[in-house]
Amino acid sequence: MPARFTKMHGIGNDFVIVDWREDAGRVPNAARIQALADRHTGIGFDQLISIEPARDPSCEFYYGIWNADGSPSGQCGNGVRCVAAWLYRDGAIARDVPVRLESPSGPVVVRVLDEGTVTVDMGEPDFTPAHIPLEHAAHATYTLQVDGEDVSFGAVSMGNPHGVVFVDDVADPRVDRLGPLLTAHPIFPQGANIGFVQRVAVDRLKLRVHERGSGWTRACGTGACAAAAVAHALGLATTDVAVELPGGTLTISWHGPGHSLWMTGPAAFAFEGEV
Numbered sequence: 417m418p419a420r421f422t423k424m425h426g427i428g429n430d431f432v433i434v435d436w437r438e439d440a441g442r443v444p445n446a447a448r449i450q451a452l453a454d455r456h457t458g459i460g461f462d463q464l465i466s467i468e469p470a471r472d473p474s475c476e477f478y479y480g481i482w483n484a485d486g487s488p489s490g491q492c493g494n495g496v497r498c499v500a501a502w503l504y505r506d507g508a509i510a511r512d513v514p515v516r517l518e519s520p521s522g523p524v525v526v527r528v529l530d531e532g533t534v535t536v537d538m539g540e541p542d543f544t545p546a547h548i549p550l551e552h553a554a555h556a557t558y559t560l561q562v563d564g565e566d567v568s569f570g571a572v573s574m575g576n577p578h579g580v581v582f583v584d585d586v587a588d589p590r591v592d593r594l595g596p597l598l599t600a601h602p603i604f605p606q607g608a609n610i611g612f613v614q615r616v617a618v619d620r621l622k623l624r625v626h627e628r629g630s631g632w633t634r635a636c637g638t639g640a641c642a643a644a645a646v647a648h649a650l651g652l653a654t655t656d657v658a659v660e661l662p663g664g665t666l667t668i669s670w671h672g673p674g675h676s677l678w679m680t681g682p683a684a685f686a687f688e689g690e691v
């Protein structure tokens with residue numbers, strides 16, 4: 417049976433979006449996802465995202481997230497903006513109206529600002545080690561021996577696990593080496609998305625993210641949220657921060673503990689297809 421899909425991206429973090437509103441609860445086969453994600457012999461994407469009826473009656477729709485290696489995730493910041501833009505184009509949601517969507521890790525609230533810009537209440541960053549999960553007692557930062565060197569990082573859950581490492585230069589080859597090692601480090605029992613942050617100014621961060629299940633991506637929305645949250649918690653960033661990723665810039669706003677974190681950025685359509 418052919419299946420229709422929409423190819424979208426959020427500042428270069430690319431997705432295949434499938435409409436399963438009539439076909440909820442499907443669990444896609446990991447080998448099939450890997451084949452479709454292949455950039456030479458498949459469609460090519462960082463994540464597969466489904467749009468389904470909400471399980472939580474307080475939400476309008478549910479979205480499922482799978483990485484290019486077929487593993488599921490609890491959250492996707494760039495992906496949820498694309499889901500909102502897709503639903504808006506479909507006529508299912510209106511512009512400038514807050515809409516609750518259900519992710520695998522719980523509800524978020526999206527608001528379509530215009531055709532290509534979406535703002536999202538991503539909820540409160542969660543620094544509790546057991547919730548990330550991270551196998552360590554709670555600290556502001558953690559230090560690990562990785563490949564013969566001490567690496568310090570902050571850790572937070574944005575509905576998915578993140579480690580955040582501050583570096584002098586995101587282009588340093590050390591970053592390329594450490595990304596995959598930290599993603600798979602046993603201190604993160606479910607793996608983690610690892611962001612490398614260069615502090616350009618108190619309100620501007622440069623970021624590269626090695627994503628769990630997808631490798632280096634042009635952008636990671638939850639990674640930008642995690643970087644801004646850790647920087648803010650350590651007193652290194654202001655409430656409103658521009659996070660520059662290889663594919664573009666996201667705006668993150670967080671007033672600290674007890675508050676939701678907001679992410680604003682683009683969502684773009686690439687093409688429609690059928691497999």
Ligand SMILES: N[C@@H](CCC[C@H](N)C(=O)O)C(=O)O
Binds near residue numbers: 483488490491576629
């Ligand atoms: N690209 C995403 C994050 C996707 C999921 C992640 N790789 C994980 O396994 O948690 C984003 O924009 O947040």
